[in-house]
Amino acid sequence: MGNSIAVPESGSRKVTRPHLSTMRSRLLLLTLVLLIPALAAAGLLVYAGYRHDRREVEKHLQETARALSLMVDRQFGQAEALLWALSTSPQLLGKDYAAFDARARAAIRIPGAWVSVSDSRAQVVNTWLPPGSPLPLIGNMDYRKGSAVGTLRISNLFRGFVAQQPVVGVDTLVTANDGSELFISVNMLTDTVSRILADQGLPPTWIGTIVDRNGTVAARSRDAEQFVGRSATPNDMTRTLAEERQGVAESISLDGIPTLLAFARSPGSGWSTIVAVPRSEITGAAWRSVLYLAVAGGLLLALAAAMAWLVARSIARPVNGLVSLAQGVGRGELIAPPASGLAEVDQAGDALALASRHLRERDAALRAGEARLRATHENAAVGIAEVDREGRFVSVNEARCQLTGHTREELIGQHFAHVTQVATRDADIELFARQVAGELDTYTTESLFTRRDGSFGWVRVTSTALRDETGTFLYAVRVVEDITERREADRRQKLLIDELNHRVKNTLATVQSLAWQVTRPGVPPEVAQDRFQQRLLALSRTHNLLNETLWEGASLRTILEAEFTPYAGDSSQVRLEGPDVDLPARLAVVLGMAFHELVTNAVKYGALSTASGRVQVDWKVEDRGERVLLTIDWCELDGPVLETEPRPGFGSRLLRQTITRELAGQLDLDYEREGVCCTIAVPIEPARQQAA
Numbered sequence: 001m002g003n004s005i006a007v008p009e010s011g012s013r014k015v016t017r018p019h020l021s022t023m024r025s026r027l028l029l030l031t032l033v034l035l036i037p038a039l040a041a042a043g044l045l046v047y048a049g050y051r052h053d054r055r056e057v058e059k060h061l062q063e064t065a066r067a068l069s070l071m072v073d074r075q076f077g078q079a080e081a082l083l084w085a086l087s088t089s090p091q092l093l094g095k096d097y098a099a100f101d102a103r104a105r106a107a108i109r110i111p112g113a114w115v116s117v118s119d120s121r122a123q124v125v126n127t128w129l130p131p132g133s134p135l136p137l138i139g140n141m142d143y144r145k146g147s148a149v150g151t152l153r154i155s156n157l158f159r160g161f162v163a164q165q166p167v168v169g170v171d172t173l174v175t176a177n178d179g180s181e182l183f184i185s186v187n188m189l190t191d192t193v194s195r196i197l198a199d200q201g202l203p204p205t206w207i208g209t210i211v212d213r214n215g216t217v218a219a220r221s222r223d224a225e226q227f228v229g230r231s232a233t234p235n236d237m238t239r240t241l242a243e244e245r246q247g248v249a250e251s252i253s254l255d256g257i258p259t260l261l262a263f264a265r266s267p268g269s270g271w272s273t274i275v276a277v278p279r280s281e282i283t284g285a286a287w288r289s290v291l292y293l294a295v296a297g298g299l300l301l302a303l304a305a306a307m308a309w310l311v312a313r314s315i316a317r318p319v320n321g322l323v324s325l326a327q328g329v330g331r332g333e334l335i336a337p338p339a340s341g342l343a344e345v346d347q348a349g350d351a352l353a354l355a356s357r358h359l360r361e362r363d364a365a366l367r368a369g370e371a372r373l374r375a376t377h378e379n380a381a382v383g384i385a386e387v388d389r390e391g392r393f394v395s396v397n398e399a400r401c402q403l404t405g406h407t408r409e410e411l412i413g414q415h416f417a418h419v420t421q422v423a424t425r426d427a428d429i430e431l432f433a434r435q436v437a438g439e440l441d442t443y444t445t446e447s448l449f450t451r452r453d454g455s456f457g458w459v460r461v462t463s464t465a466l467r468d469e470t471g472t473f474l475y476a477v478r479v480v481e482d483i484t485e486r487r488e489a490d491r492r493q494k495l496l497i498d499e500l501n502h503r504v505k506n507t508l509a510t511v512q513s514l515a516w517q518v519t520r521p522g523v524p525p526e527v528a529q530d531r532f533q534q535r536l537l538a539l540s541r542t543h544n545l546l547n548e549t550l551w552e553g554a555s556l557r558t559i560l561e562a563e564f565t566p567y568a569g570d571s572s573q574v575r576l577e578g579p580d581v582d583l584p585a586r587l588a589v590v591l592g593m594a595f596h597e598l599v600t601n602a603v604k605y606g607a608l609s610t611a612s613g614r615v616q617v618d619w620k621v622e623d624r625g626e627r628v629l630l631t632i633d634w635c636e637l638d639g640p641v642l643e644t645e646p647r648p649g650f651g652s653r654l655l656r657q658t659i660t661r662e663l664a665g666q667l668d669l670d671y672e673r674e675g676v677c678c679t680i681a682v683p684i685e686p687a688r689q690q691a692a
Contacts, residue, residue, distance in 0.1 A: 042293040061262035068273035112189040156212040194219040318345040383480035405452030421448040578619035607639030636675025
């Protein structure tokens with residue numbers, strides 16, 4: 001036959017020895033005879049075209065990466081200029097935080113940016129929040145490491161303390177007029193950095209990435225929501241940490257695409273910009289050239305077919321055996337390939353046997369991974385559900401079941417709005433319809449729902465659509481967060497507004513009482529007018545003091561004197577006894593509200609409504625180990641005799657709520673015959689009180 005030679009031997013039978021013992025040697029003969037000249041010429045042409053295209057792409061990538069790095073420095077330069085201007089503000093240096101907050105809000109021109117200022121204890125300004133919002137305490141001072149007075153610092157990407165999103169900041173330390181240090185920062189969301197990539201207008205298939213000095217992705221032109229906040233690829237991390245200035249290299253992107261990339265380090269911030277293009281775009285033209293040349297080589301292949309047929313006969317059976325082995329691997333069987341006589345076939349058989357064992361191991365690992373994913377889904381703290389294009393549940397986790405009190409079996413197949421109240425249901429359904437139609441990828445809404453036990457609650461729903469490669473809607477993942485407590489907090493805020501209305505009414509009643517006291521019989525009109533004006537001014541000073549304590553705090557005695565001054569014309573009517581105690585802002589405001597209610601009640605109905613009445617206020621501070629307790633005794637004497645105990649009104653309810661709920665204290669309120677007597681006990685911070 002064509003693959004062996006019969007060698008005759010004297011006195012013995014013929015021994016057949018294979019001429020070509022491997023598949024590679026047999027196919028090599030055919031390649032050498034027919035295809036090498038054509039393939040060599042084609043390879044040279046394709047390679048030359050490929051090298052030319054690649055050099056052009058590398059040049060373009062480098063120019064784009066350098067341009068992006070300059071845009072990054074320009075963006076940070078705007079933030080630095082704003083920070084320099086704000087850090088020298090007289091309002092900041094004088095700690096007039098309300099005025100500084102207003103100035104900072106007016107000065108911000110960078111979309112997605114805000115200003116925060118913190119002292120050694122807490123944030124004092126944060127323009128991310130509405131004016132007047134409570135600001136958080138600072139747990140530690142680690143965020144100030146590396147900062148210096150008069151020196152600007154551009155941070156790496158971090159998660160915002162209040163915004164709870166990936167943030168980059170430009171910050172510095174300033175020294176206030178009183179010698180204390182304030183940490184001021186201009187913060188920007190990653191959307192601000194991402195806008196640089198959007199403005200550059202990269203081709204759709206290109207991937208633009210901006211990473212900080214630690215190699216963390218701060219912006220990405222594709223799939224930003226998936227990769228922002230993650231570390232760059234290991235190769236990109238190595239270049240970033242090695243502080244290379246610029247270069248071109250091959251790499252694998254975060255989403256697994258082989259790419260050719262150019263990178264440049266920003267000279268000002270030290271951040272790096274990476275512009276990558278899929279390698280398939282560069283090699284595409286070369287492959288097309290190969291295709292065209294393959295057509296021209298068809299004649300050569302026709303000539304080679306005859307020899308290939310001869311060769312194929314000798315290898316067909318072993319290859320067919322490999323097919324059977326591969327089918328066994330596909331069925332998940334452990335295979336044991338027999339010897340075929342061809343080295344390459346035997347190697348392939350051994351590789352299939354090894355692959356069958358590896359597939360068994362990977363299948364077991366995959367099942368374990370799926371089990372972990374299901375466990376994570378089921379034990380998530382928020383409700384997670386998958387709904388089809390009709391809005392019906394196809395999957396829910398345990399947290400979603402507990403939210404409304406339904407079982408999994410009861411929810412599957414139900415519409416997601418089956419317990420939503422009409423007031424919020426239509427908006428959710430309309431947004432979902434737009435999402436199915438492709439107008440929205442993600443939306444967030446708040447809905448009022450009814451639990452199975454009949455109670456009501458509020459949820460925040462974030463619905464994200466998943467689509468196939470053609471953009472067709474597959475299903476939506478709905479993350480449901482219980483916000484009932486937050487809504488309850490909004491309700492409590494309304495209570496404070498009601499209290500403000502009540503205070504206005506009390507102020508009007510106070511003015512009426514002042515007018516009555518100064519116009520008693522026998523008082524000349526000009527004297528009455530002067531007294532009336534003086535008491536109105538004293539009342540104004542009281543309100544100014546309360547406004548100041550909202551930020552700076554005040555002593556307990558000052559607050560009491562400010563509340564009594566407008567009403568007690570004779571100082572002998574009021575007696576204040578107790579040590580000097582400085583109260584923090586929150587405690588001062590709440591106790592000021594409480595004293596205001598007690599004083600106005602005494603003026604309208606109690607001891608201060610008569611010339612002979614008196615008010616005695618005593619207080620003391622006690623150290624009880626784990627906490628310090630401030631006890632205040634209020635007693636009205638020689639007031640109008642109470643025949644019956646008055647009915648509780650808004651003032652008494654507000655008094656009890658502010659002491660017990662807002663300050664976690666105790667209130668004992670008694671209506672004696674000569675006036676009101678009460679005892680207030682509230683805990684205070686040891687560092688905040690100074691007792692004489």
